[in-house]
Amino acid sequence: MFKEERTEPLFEWAMLGKVDTGRPNLGFTAHVAVYRLMQFTLRDVLIRQHGVEAADRVFYGAGELAGKLFYENVITKRESFSEFVAELQDVLREMGIGILRIEKEDLENLTFTLTVAEDLDCSGLPACDERICTYDEGFISGLLSAHTGKKFRVKEVDCWCSGDRVCRFDVKSVS
Numbered sequence: 001m002f003k004e005e006r007t008e009p010l011f012e013w014a015m016l017g018k019v020d021t022g023r024p025n026l027g028f029t030a031h032v033a034v035y036r037l038m039q040f041t042l043r044d045v046l047i048r049q050h051g052v053e054a055a056d057r058v059f060y061g062a063g064e065l066a067g068k069l070f071y072e073n074v075i076t077k078r079e080s081f082s083e084f085v086a087e088l089q090d091v092l093r094e095m096g097i098g099i100l101r102i103e104k105e106d107l108e109n110l111t112f113t114l115t116v117a118e119d120l121d122c123s124g125l126p127a128c129d130e131r132i133c134t135y136d137e138g139f140i141s142g143l144l145s146a147h148t149g150k151k152f153r154v155k156e157v158d159c160w161c162s163g164d165r166v167c168r169f170d171v172k173s174v175s
Contacts, residue, residue, distance in 0.1 A: 067142020
């Protein structure tokens, strides 16, 4: 028997629940180590069971869905690209996700070089032989796709874990 392939997400923003009601004393924050523990153990199990490429596809896809939903439910300034980016920078900083900068932008061709400092996923990790911010690649793709209506391919080119002190992403429109 074959599993039915679903194209629409099962996740909805409301599934995040009412954190203020459920955590009246602890609130909305948790230690970064707890987030990383969940992320890296999940990634480890996916890699052991399905391989690196499949794990990367899952993390990129999850990040892409999260980016689209984040845009729909958190971002309010959608009129111009500059207003969108300014609000996104503020929200990412306020939520402790990272400090976003645009190093290069070509709005006509929808290509960008972005950096994220103090990245939630990897800043402070020991050096390794890989770039690990696959979820972030998808998240950025989802955000930009939701804002522009175009599809994007995002690739991390520098990472804290490869010796840089920011994560740098090359972003290109593919539609």
